[in-house]
Amino acid sequence: xxxHKVEKKAKPPRAxxxxxxYEDENKLLDAARKVRDSGYTRxxxxxxxxxxxxxEALGIKPTVLPWFTLFAGMTGTxxxxxxxxxxxxxxxxxxxxxxxxxxxxxxxxxxxxxxVLFAAFTTxxxxxxxxxxxxxxxPVFSNPKFDRSTDDRFFLWVDSRDKYFNSDKVKNLxxxxxxxxxxxxxxxxxxxxxxxxxxxxxxxxxxxxxxxxAIVLNIRTAKSNSPRLHVFFDMDFQPSLKTQxxxxxxxxxxxxxxxxxxxxxxxxxxxxxxxxxxxxYDPAATASLGGSSxxxxxxxxxxxxxxxxxxxxxxxxxxxxxxxxxxxxPAETPAEEKIVQETGxxxxxxxxxxxxxPAAPVAEVTAQVEEPASADEAAPVADLPTVPAxxxxxxxxxxxxxxxxxxxxxxxxxxxxxxxCAVCHxxxxxxxxLVSRRAEALAQGYWLQPTSLHAAAVQQQPxxxxxxxxxxxxxxxxxxxxxxxxxxxxxxxxxxxxxxxSQNAQDSDVPPGMTVTTQK
Amino acid sequence: MxxxxxxxxxxxxxxxxxxxxxxxxxxxxxxxxxxxxxxFTNTEKAELGFRTFFHSYLANFIYxxxxxxxxxxxxxxxxxxxxxxxxxxRRIAELYAYTIPWWALLFLPILAMVLFTPSDALYAWNGxxxxxxxxxxxxxxxxxxxxxxxxxxVYFAVFIIAASVYFKMSRKQDxxxxxxxTLKLQRWAGPFIMLFALALNFASFDWxxxxxxxxxxxxxxxxxxxxxxxxxxxVMIVTCYLLQRNGRIESLVTTEHYHDMSKFQFGFxxxxxxxxxxxxxxxxxxxxxxxxxxxxxxxxxNWQWLGLALIVFxxxxxxxxxxxxxxxxxxxxxxxxxxxxxxxxWLDMTFLIMPNVSENTPMSVPLLFGHLICWIGMVSxxxxxxxxxxxxxxxxxxxxxxxxxxxxxxxx
Numbered sequence: 001x002x003x004h005k006v007e008k009k010a011k012p013p014r015a016x017x018x019x020x021x022y023e024d025e026n027k028l029l030d031a032a033r034k035v036r037d038s039g040y041t042r043x044x045x046x047x048x049x050x051x052x053x054x055x056e057a058l059g060i061k062p063t064v065l066p067w068f069t070l071f072a073g074m075t076g077t078x079x080x081x082x083x084x085x086x087x088x089x090x091x092x093x094x095x096x097x098x099x100x101x102x103x104x105x106x107x108x109x110x111x112x113x114x115x116v117l118f119a120a121f122t123t124x125x126x127x128x129x130x131x132x133x134x135x136x137x138x139p140v141f142s143n144p145k146f147d148r149s150t151d152d153r154f155f156l157w158v159d160s161r162d163k164y165f166n167s168d169k170v171k172n173l174x175x176x177x178x179x180x181x182x183x184x185x186x187x188x189x190x191x192x193x194x195x196x197x198x199x200x201x202x203x204x205x206x207x208x209x210x211x212x213x214a215i216v217l218n219i220r221t222a223k224s225n226s227p228r229l230h231v232f233f234d235m236d237f238q239p240s241l242k243t244q245x246x247x248x249x250x251x252x253x254x255x256x257x258x259x260x261x262x263x264x265x266x267x268x269x270x271x272x273x274x275x276x277x278x279x280x281y282d283p284a285a286t287a288s289l290g291g292s293s294x295x296x297x298x299x300x301x302x303x304x305x306x307x308x309x310x311x312x313x314x315x316x317x318x319x320x321x322x323x324x325x326x327x328x329x330p331a332e333t334p335a336e337e338k339i340v341q342e343t344g345x346x347x348x349x350x351x352x353x354x355x356x357x358p359a360a361p362v363a364e365v366t367a368q369v370e371e372p373a374s375a376d377e378a379a380p381v382a383d384l385p386t387v388p389a390x391x392x393x394x395x396x397x398x399x400x401x402x403x404x405x406x407x408x409x410x411x412x413x414x415x416x417x418x419x420x421c422a423v424c425h426x427x428x429x430x431x432x433x434l435v436s437r438r439a440e441a442l443a444q445g446y447w448l449q450p451t452s453l454h455a456a457a458v459q460q461q462p463x464x465x466x467x468x469x470x471x472x473x474x475x476x477x478x479x480x481x482x483x484x485x486x487x488x489x490x491x492x493x494x495x496x497x498x499x500x501x502s503q504n505a506q507d508s509d510v511p512p513g514m515t516v517t518t519q520k
Numbered sequence: 521m522x523x524x525x526x527x528x529x530x531x532x533x534x535x536x537x538x539x540x541x542x543x544x545x546x547x548x549x550x551x552x553x554x555x556x557x558x559x560f561t562n563t564e565k566a567e568l569g570f571r572t573f574f575h576s577y578l579a580n581f582i583y584x585x586x587x588x589x590x591x592x593x594x595x596x597x598x599x600x601x602x603x604x605x606x607x608x609x610r611r612i613a614e615l616y617a618y619t620i621p622w623w624a625l626l627f628l629p630i631l632a633m634v635l636f637t638p639s640d641a642l643y644a645w646n647g648x649x650x651x652x653x654x655x656x657x658x659x660x661x662x663x664x665x666x667x668x669x670x671x672x673x674v675y676f677a678v679f680i681i682a683a684s685v686y687f688k689m690s691r692k693q694d695x696x697x698x699x700x701x702t703l704k705l706q707r708w709a710g711p712f713i714m715l716f717a718l719a720l721n722f723a724s725f726d727w728x729x730x731x732x733x734x735x736x737x738x739x740x741x742x743x744x745x746x747x748x749x750x751x752x753x754x755v756m757i758v759t760c761y762l763l764q765r766n767g768r769i770e771s772l773v774t775t776e777h778y779h780d781m782s783k784f785q786f787g788f789x790x791x792x793x794x795x796x797x798x799x800x801x802x803x804x805x806x807x808x809x810x811x812x813x814x815x816x817x818x819x820x821x822n823w824q825w826l827g828l829a830l831i832v833f834x835x836x837x838x839x840x841x842x843x844x845x846x847x848x849x850x851x852x853x854x855x856x857x858x859x860x861x862x863x864x865x866w867l868d869m870t871f872l873i874m875p876n877v878s879e880n881t882p883m884s885v886p887l888l889f890g891h892l893i894c895w896i897g898m899v900s901x902x903x904x905x906x907x908x909x910x911x912x913x914x915x916x917x918x919x920x921x922x923x924x925x926x927x928x929x930x931x932x
Contacts, residue, residue, distance in 0.1 A: 052930045066845070097805060105801050 014187040016139040017042075017160040018170045019146070020179035021153055025051045028154040031177035032057035035158060038173055042159035046140070046149040068126040069119045076118030080111040142188040145181065153180075277402045278486055280467035285396035398464030403487065405494050413495030416488050420480060429453035429499045448476055453496055454503050466493045525923060526771040530914040533766050536907055543904035550897025551577070557890035567641075572877050574642040575731065576891045578630060579873040580898035582728060583751075583866055585623050586744065587902070589720060590752025591616035592679060593745075595686050596716065599702075600709035604925030605780055608772045611917045612759055613752075614690055617683040619905045624676040626901070630727075631672060634665045643668075645733045655810065656733045663730055671726055678719040682712045690917050697919035720745055731876040735814040739799040746795050750788035751865040753781050754858035761855035763915065772916050772927070775849050779931050782848035785858065789842070793835040817875040821882035826871050834864040866895060 022028045028045060035043055036059040045054055081104075088094055089101035099106060128134065140146050140157060149155050156179075158170050167184070174182045219229075230236060252259060261267065272278040403409070418427065426432040431450040439447035451458060458466075470489045473479035480489065501509065510516055555573045562569035591613040598606045598613075633639050633646075640647025645656055645663040656663075686705060693701045721741030729740045737743075760773050760781075803811045818827055842848060842857050870891060875881065917923065 070843070098807070099805075105797075105804050108797060108801065 015160055015167065016185045016187065017162075017165070018158050018167070018174055019140060019143065019183050019185050020156045020174040020177065021145060021181045021183075022156065022177075022179055023154070025154055027178060028156060029053060029057045031156050031174070031179065034177055035156065035173065039164050040158055040162050040170075042162035042165075044157045044159070046146070046155040046157065048150055048152060048154075051154075063130065065123065065126055065130060069123045072122030073115045073119035076115040077111050079118070080114035081107055084110060137188070139185050139187065143183060143185060145183070157185075272486070276398050276464070280464040280471065281395035281397050286394075289394055289396055393468075395464075395468070397462040398467070399462040401463055401490060401494065403490055409487075409491045410494055410498060412488060413491030413493070413498075416484060416492050417495045417499075420484065421492065424450045424477075425453060428503070429496065450477065451475075454500055459500050459504075463490075463493050463497065466496060525918055525927070528770055528772045528916070529768050530772070530916045530918065531768070531912055532907065532910045532915065533768070536766075537911065540904045540907040543900045543907070547897045547900035547904060550893050550900060552897075554890045554894035554897065557886070557893060561886040561890065568878065571641045572881070572887060572890065573894070574630070574633070575873050575877045576894045577898075578642060578727065578731070579869045579891070580866075580895045581623070581626060581630075582744075582873070583869045583895070584898050584902040585620070586748035586865070586869075587752050587755045588616050588620050588623060588683075589679065590748040590750075590755075592620065592683050592686075593713070593716060593720075593749065594752060594756075596682065596709045596713050599686075599706045600713060602706055602922075604922045605777065605929040607920045607922035607926035608769070608916055609756065609760060609777055609781070609926075610920070611690065611913075611915055612756060614683075614687045614917075615909050615913065615915070616752075616755070616906060617679075618687040619902075619909050620676070620679045620683045622905050622909075624680065627672065627676070631669055635669050643730055643733065645730065653734055659733060663726075663733055668726060671722065675719040675723040675726075678715045682716060685712075690920070691913070693919050694914065694917060695919075699921045702921055717745075720748075728872060731873060732814055732817075734810060736811075737799055737803075737814075739795055743792075743795045743799065746788055746792040747865060747868055750785060750792050751862060753785035753788065754861040754865070757781050757785065757854050757858040758862070761851055761858075764851070769916055774927070774929075775851070776929050776931050777926075778851050778854055779845070779849045782842060782854050782857075785861070786839070786842050786848070789835060789838050789861070793839075796830075796835075817879065818871065821875070821880060823871070823875045823883050826867060826883055829867055830864065830871055833860065834868055838864070 020031060022031060025047060028047065029051065032043070032045055032054065036057065041059065043058055045051070045058060047054070084107045085102050088096070093101050095101070096106070140155070145153070146155065156174070156177075158165070158174070160167070171182060171184075274283045276282045417425075422433055423435045424431070424433040426436070429452065431452045433450070436447070436449055440449065461469075467489055469477075470484070470492055471479055471481040480492075484492065507516070554576060558573040558576065559566060559569040562572065594606075594613045595610055595617055597603075598610055630642060633641065634643060638647055640651075643663070644652060645660060646665060649657060649660065652660075685708070689701050689705055692698070724741045724744040728744070729736065757778065760769070760778070763769050764773065800815065803815060806812075817823065838857055838861055842854070847853055847857075874883070874887070874891065877887075881887070920926075
């Protein structure tokens with residue numbers, strides 16, 4: 001190394017070319033033309049401001065930059081269109097706003113943006129590349145006079161790499177163009193070695209920039225029992241029950257999120273006493289008929305207690321972090337979990353942790369099923385009379401509306417019907433709602449078309465019976481007692497009556513003074 | 521300074537001026553002929569022929585007026601930006617803009633029809649109210665003959681005042697060489713442009729958009745503006761080219777000016793396409809019946825071919841054709857592209873107005889033929905009015921203080 005340095009220093013400094021200094025741009029332009037006409041092509045001019053005509057005076061050919069822009073722009077268009085077609089029609093076919101998979105108008109804004117983006121980036125970087133930028137140093141900087149090129153002096157430069165370069169000839173040529181000075185540009189003699197301290201700093205910086213990436217990479221690949229790092233908690237941890245999440249966060253001791261009504265109380269305005277208005281039938285008359293006067297609660301499977309995700313007795317969720325190998329497991333630990341426990345300790349320590357993790361959830365699920373219902377859960381009402389499924393209850397149905405029927409009630413009924421009922425029953429009540437039609441189209445076998453509201457059996461039903469159906473449901477239809485209040489339910493019944501009448505209108509239904517025209 | 525101004529011939533060739541009466545005669549005959557063509561090709565329904573004629577008249581009227589409006593805007597925006605480069609071509613734009621008073625006279629047939637007859641030949645809102653949809657009936661507060669006529673008067677007042685101020689002051693400078701005039705015009709450019717923008721927007725709503733009174737688009741005014749500017753630069757390029765071919769303004773208008781006009785023309789090709797597409801895409805995506813109806817007429821009955829022709833000849837081909845700097849600096853080639861764009865602009869105006877003749881008017885050969893004859897007539901009138909307006913006025917403002925700048929101007 002040291003020998004090499006000595007050798008380099010012994011050499012005379014390299015000459016890069018000749019530089020002429022001018023007082024104004026006109027002299028520069030004249031000189032540039034002269035140099036150009038002498039056949040030199042590796043020339044350049046340095047001026048404090050843009051000089052018109054310098055390109056032509058130096059003989060600079062038109063740039064090829066526009067071609068870069070054009071082809072980059074076209075690439076952008078093609079990439080954008082292909083990308084969108086591939087994404088929306090091939091990789092993940094998705095109908096957006098009812099448009100076809102390949103809908104060109106929707107793709108054009110993105111195509112436009114990518115065209116501009118590709119073209120702009122390419123133009124900037126190609127411009128830098130064609131100009132040989134970034135360039136941290138230029139031999140001309142070694143001459144202190146050159147500093148005035150950003151102030152009030154104009155410089156013309158002939159590179160020694162030019163095909164016809166001859167040092168003396170160039171010097172003479174430039175001297176004839178009335179310059180202020182003509183000087184040879186020599187290699188900068190200041191040391192070229194990069195200082196060691198700078199290398200250290202740069203290396204340290206490079207290593208430091210790797211740290212965040214390494215941390216992220218570590219977190220992405222490693223396993224951890226602690227929750228993810230949350231910079232913003234947002235609503236990730238909230239006291240609501242979520243699927244597949246133990247209800248640890250519940251604010252109630254019983255682990256439930258929604259609480260049953262306090263026994264023996266009724267919420268304000270919710271009291272529905274045994275009145276025909278709330279029931280759809282007359283309880284007293286029903287009793288004399290021999291029917292039941294008790295509101296029915298039906299269970300899908302009357303024999304079994306309803307189950308739900310259980311919480312161990314201590315109120316803590318089963319944590320995977322718990323060591324199954326410890327012996328204080330719950331007494332009713334099922335067989336599956338025991339097997340895991342037995343094999344666990346036998347394996348080497350590292351392996352055992354790996355084996356326990358997948359096994360733990362199995363144990364939990366089993367435990368949940370086996371666990372008996374705790375005492376505070378809603379127990380089925382034991383003394384309910386059971387009505388066999390599909391049997392028509394023998395009640396004293398109301399035949400008249402228990403509230404005044406006016407246009408407002410009818411409108412309310414129409415709104416509620418269209419919001420709640422029409423999806424299955426259809427807007428005109430023939431059982432051809434969108435859900436029904438879709439289910440029929442899927443033809444999966446388990447769908448029963450809703451009963452047409454215009455069927456004779458439904459038409460003959462008293463209003464009380466219809467109200468009862470709306471409230472409690474029938475067959476596969478669920479009850480709407482929970483989502484519609486009694487007035488709304490009666491309104492729906494009124495609207496259903498109106499629908500039925502509309503489909504069987506008589507001439508006598510036409511109000512006086514109006515005539516019927518048949519639409520062709 | 522004046523010594524630097526080249527001593528070009530800056531008056532119109534005498535032979536051109538002599539042809540103005542011929543153009544007027546041709547124009548009047550062709551417009552009347554088109555009325556006859558429309559009338560006799562719709563023999564089963566004379567009323568339809570009348571409707572078609574009025575739509576064709578309006579489309580071709582706007583076609584010619586849009587050049588003048590573009591010219592007026594160009595004059596004002598040149599002053600607003602204190603543009604030096606445009607000084608040597610601005611007089612031509614001033615002359616075009618100053619033909620607007622005569623165009624106001626040519627709007628009188630439409631105005632008279634609205635004001636004195638209950639005809640719905642052009643505007644349904646002027647006809648029988650009972651035939652209108654509820655939406656249009658609600659719009660009658662705005663779209664009624666009296667208010668329409670008042671607004672039309674205001675629009676033309678704005679255009680005419682601006683055009684005559686800028687023309688007459690510039691003419692005054694020809695004699696006095698007073699630079700104060702330029703400063704004054706620069707000061708007034710801002711307010712005038714604001715008024716102009718409002719007038720152009722609402723004029724497009726009233727005159728053109730209300731031919732389909734149920735439909736609405738806030739883009740419509742901008743669309744007409746884009747089309748006007750595009751066609752104006754095309755007209756300028758053609759005018760300069762023809763003048764130079766006849767030995768006028770040979771060194772006053774340089775390649776640099778062609779390059780700049782062509783850059784503007786190119787920019788407005790893109791801007792027009794941008795506006796046209798934006799309007800289409802929003803309505804296409806939203807898919808709301810009252811908004812898509814306008815496009816429904818234009819996507820059926822053969823009009824769709826006209827729409828596709830616009831994409832190709834109003835955007836794609838001129839865009840690719842004039843994207844290169846070398847093309848833009850070639851006068852003859854640019855004059856050719858400008859000519860193509862003037863045809864495309866006619867197709868554009870046809871596309872805007874003609875499908876509104878009735879709900880199911882197809883684009884047919886007789887209709888296009890009559891429309892073409894009407895176009896020939898209106899363009900002849902346009903040429904005649906321009907030649908008359910120029911007369912012996914110099915086509916370059918020789919004492920404009922910016923003129924030396926314009927001549928020294930160089931595209932980098």
